[in-house]
Amino acid sequence: xxxxxxxPDRHASKMAKKKVARDxxxxxxxxxxxxxxxHTGAGKGKSSSAFGMIIRCIAHEMPCAVVQFxxxxxxxxxxxxxxxxxxxxxxxxxxxxxxxxETQNRERDVLAAGKAWxxxxxxxxDERNKMVLLDEINIALRYDYIDINDVVEFxxxxxxxxxxxxxxxxxxxxxxxxxxxxxxxxxxxxHPFRSGIKGQKGVEF
Numbered sequence: 307x308x309x310x311x312x313x314p315d316r317h318a319s320k321m322a323k324k325k326v327a328r329d330x331x332x333x334x335x336x337x338x339x340x341x342x343x344x345h346t347g348a349g350k351g352k353s354s355s356a357f358g359m360i361i362r363c364i365a366h367e368m369p370c371a372v373v374q375f376x377x378x379x380x381x382x383x384x385x386x387x388x389x390x391x392x393x394x395x396x397x398x399x400x401x402x403x404x405x406x407x408e409t410q411n412r413e414r415d416v417l418a419a420g421k422a423w424x425x426x427x428x429x430x431x432d433e434r435n436k437m438v439l440l441d442e443i444n445i446a447l448r449y450d451y452i453d454i455n456d457v458v459e460f461x462x463x464x465x466x467x468x469x470x471x472x473x474x475x476x477x478x479x480x481x482x483x484x485x486x487x488x489x490x491x492x493x494x495x496x497h498p499f500r501s502g503i504k505g506q507k508g509v510e511f
Contacts, residue, residue, distance in 0.1 A: 345475075371435050375442045401418060437471070
């Protein structure tokens, strides 16, 4: 049975009550803090969403930084845009050497991830940076290229209070999820790759 649409007056009354409740709830949210934000899951959109926040920071003229743990030689749209136009506001460090199946050299991967983590800590400790994106660090953590305990200890004890840190990549470790303020899991429903469609400019990179 199809539900009848609400009358304009009833709808307006319902929305007015909802607004009162919402305003009351928002009035109680007065504090601010630097967030630990995790984007994980098998679905697409983890890095894309994170870069959306970086662009938002840039638009507000808030200094920020990007450290990429896996991508290195890849030419991506976000990297080209930021380096060409906003490098003074958002330094961009692409320090990876590609996915593990491309390098096929664990020692090299561990070394690259270690250097990226040192750069990440440097950027986070610089209190001028309001947000630091650690793109695909979860992959490096998954393969134990970096010690999860070191990452958790640093974020809990050394991250400046008002600095946001965004960590992306599938298979986020439970230790990281536990200390995070905001965790989003991207769920895979459909992906064109499964239909034989390759990654395309503007969508994937």
